[in-house]
Amino acid sequence: MTAHAKCAKKFLADEPRADWHDETLWLVRTKRDRAAAAVDEWEALREQASQIKEEALANLNGLLKQFEAEATKNGAKVLWATDAEEFNRIILDIIRQHKAMNVVKSKSMLTEECGMNAFLLKAGIEVVDTDLGERIIQFRHEMPSHIVLPAIHLKKEEIGATFHEKLGTAAGASDPVYLTHAARLHLRRKFLAAEVAMTGVNFAVAETGSVVVCTNEGNADMGVQAAPVQIHCMGIEKIIPRQRDLGVFTRLLARNATGQAVTTYTSHYMRPKPQGAMYIVIVDNGRFKHLTQRSYASSLKCIRCGGCLNTCPVFRRSGGHSYGYVIPGPIGSILAPERSRAGGIDLPFASSLCGSCSNVCPVKIDIHEQLYRWRQDLTLQRRTSFVKRVAMCVAGFVLSSNARYNFAGALGRFAVKYLPRFLLYLPLNVWGKARELPVPPRESFKQWYKRSHNQ
Amino acid sequence: MRFHVGLFIPCYIDTFYPQVGIATLRLLERLGVEVVYPLKQTCCGQPLANSGSEHEAAACYRHFVDCFKGFDYVVTPSGSCAWQVKHHFDIIEQTDEVRHLRATTYELCEFLTDILKVDGLKARFPHRVGIHQSCHGLRLMKLASASELIERSYSKVRQLLNQVEGIEIVELDRKDECCGFGGTFSVVEPEVSAKMGRDRIADHERHGAEYITSYDMSCLMHLEGILRRQKKPLKIIHIAEILNS
Known part of the structure; x- marks a missing residue:
């Protein structure tokens, strides 16, 4: 079994809980459907967003330079990181330079990708995640299981137990309003004490040099407005050319993510506060190399709405942690084989290729096509198992000849018909674990055709 | 209009569900289509391609083309296998034969609605x-x-x-x-x-x-x-x- 299949098996061992996970995310998907259907030009918007992103990726170098020039003019300091190590070092340098000890951070998948929290902790700096879901999993020392809903794998009772331990809420309390209030009080103190506030970046506008951050909790603003130093962390692919492009994406993002018309807060950061400092750290970490891979470059159009996770029938029934990569679900499965240090080679196979992901994608990434393509490339790169490659070679030999094919079919029917059940359903028969084999017919279609057409 | 149609019966239907192939053939014949079932056919190669071994399937693709060349249409009672031929037969040489085959391969339902434009089918299934x-x-x-x-x-x-x-x-x-x-x-x-x-x-x-x-x-x-x-x-x-x- 592949790593993902093993984790999925564990996830499915508690079937009622798996059903709850599936239904929760399906509800998000149906909300998305309603929100999308309310926009007459939805499909045209997707096309427009896709084209803007393609334009941006095609002119990435120029747009990044333009962005740097504009941002610098605005008074921000722009820094560049080639990889995760350099990124982490840059962040630590900024924090040390400002002699800061208290750092808050709103949601950023990039910092997760770079392992920044763990790196800073080793250097004695504890970063407080201020997104509620992120804070919950930070308390529990877990990874996000979803890129938009990081604690979606947890039930409110489990969150209540965690808050009881970490925040002193009443034992057994699981009322979401009560728990959220406790988190607000806790985070308020962290906001007020913070000397450095970090954010992720949803969009970086080349024309204006500003960065745009979308949140529902206002936690990016709470951090940035209270702390003298603000750091915005972005991957190179967050660039969009013009301010007027932004509306296309803000209309798509929240609708496709959660079914809201727009995120509660859409914050535009342009220049530092008086006596403050503003840093924008732009990270490559494998993205430029990824862009040179023609079949897979378009995966960098992703705006991290999480729509493909919510719609994916496999994700809903295996959970985000089963993917073993920072970005789980269909989009993560086409990023991981290129970018994951762990390899992620099982992930393109963790899909039934149903194509729902490509249909919901707001920037029209052909996710299912890339999953298919990765399967081919992983085989050609000999990153799949030897046994499987040999088996496929044999199958190709059988299926390319009428005689060999007919023989194999007859053998199959014979085996299912005459082998005793215990032999037929040995553990080797993975199909038979949860399903019966088909009832073998008296003759194949081909045999019937020959007989009835006297051939 | 009389069409010369090649019937493609996918491998798992041929092997385990002959009644589906028979129903497809009889249905098409009832609708006045001249159907030929090329006897040497095997499989569209999807099991291989789906597993990441499409290059191992190339011989199977060529065999398929060989079986189904020269028809006006190729019809199959499978959306998935039709898609495989139409979309993924791009790794073999694109001769006129291959291009024609890919353009004229139809899943059964769409062949009935789009080409035969079936209306007033005589069938009864009270379930x-x-x-x-x-x-x-x-x-x-x-x-x-x-x-x-x-x-x-x-x-x-x-x-x-x-x-x-x-x-x-x-x-x-x-x-x-x-x-x-x-x-x-x-x-x-x-x-x-x-x-x-x-x-x-x-x-x-x-x-x-x-x-x-x-x-x-x-x-x-x-x-x-x-x-x-x-x-x-x-x-x-x-x-x-x-x-x-």
Whole structure:
């Protein structure tokens, strides 16, 4: 079994809980459907967003330079990181330079990708995640299981137990309003004490040099407005050319993510506060190399709405942690084989290729096509198992000849018909674990055709 | 108009579900189509390609082209296999023969609605039937509007089933969720695959279906395997069998 299949098996061992996970995310998907259907030009918007992103990726170098020039003019300091190590070092340098000890951070998948929290902790700096879901999993020392809903794998009772331990809420309390209030009080103190506030970046506008951050909790603003130093962390692919492009994406993002018309807060950061400092750290970490891979470059159009996770029938029934990569679900499965240090080679196979992901994608990434393509490339790169490659070679030999094919079919029917059940359903028969084999017919279609057409 | 049609019966139908092939053949003949079944045919190669070994499937693709050259149309009772020929036969040399074959390969339902423009089909199937919209036929072959897209609602499958006397089509909670077959996915990810199948079945049961139908027997083979293991009364039936009833 592949790593993902093993984790999925564990996830499915508690079937009622798996059903709850599936239904929760399906509800998000149906909300998305309603929100999308309310926009007459939805499909045209997707096309427009896709084209803007393609334009941006095609002119990435120029747009990044333009962005740097504009941002610098605005008074921000722009820094560049080639990889995760350099990124982490840059962040630590900024924090040390400002002699800061208290750092808050709103949601950023990039910092997760770079392992920044763990790196800073080793250097004695504890970063407080201020997104509620992120804070919950930070308390529990877990990874996000979803890129938009990081604690979606947890039930409110489990969150209540965690808050009881970490925040002193009443034992057994699981009322979401009560728990959220406790988190607000806790985070308020962290906001007020913070000397450095970090954010992720949803969009970086080349024309204006500003960065745009979308949140529902206002936690990016709470951090940035209270702390003298603000750091915005972005991957190179967050660039969009013009301010007027932004509306296309803000209309798509929240609708496709959660079914809201727009995120509660859409914050535009342009220049530092008086006596403050503003840093924008732009990270490559494998993205430029990824862009040179023609079949897979378009995966960098992703705006991290999480729509493909919510719609994916496999994700809903295996959970985000089963993917073993920072970005789980269909989009993560086409990023991981290129970018994951762990390899992620099982992930393109963790899909039934149903194509729902490509249909919901707001920037029209052909996710299912890339999953298919990765399967081919992983085989050609000999990153799949030897046994499987040999088996496929044999199958190709059988299926390319009428005689060999007919023989194999007859053998199959014979085996299912005459082998005793215990032999037929040995553990080797993975199909038979949860399903019966088909009832073998008296003759194949081909045999019937020959007989009835006297051939 | 008389068409010269090549009938492609996918490997798993040939081997395990000959009645589906027979229904397809009889249905087409009843509608006045001249059907030829090339005897040397094997498989479209999808099991290999789906597993990441399309280069091992090239010989199989060429064999397929060899079997099916020279027809006006090639028709198959499978959305998934039709898609394989139309979309993934791009790794072999694109001769005129190959290009013609790829352009004229049809899934059965769309051949009936788009080419034969069947109206007033004489069939009777007095049962409650749920439609499992197999993914490749739905989202790739576009046999019906998909729930994710904001588009005009249509269905070539319903267009045909609506012509069947006595049939009652049941509406499902999730009208186009994947059943979890996914070719080799069914054995690479056996637990998720089986869970998806059980959920798909439960949706049909909740709405009182007697039959699950589809234009793809492979999905139905997976669902039937689960139904029989669970000893459930719900039955599966290929759409060709309903249309030919």
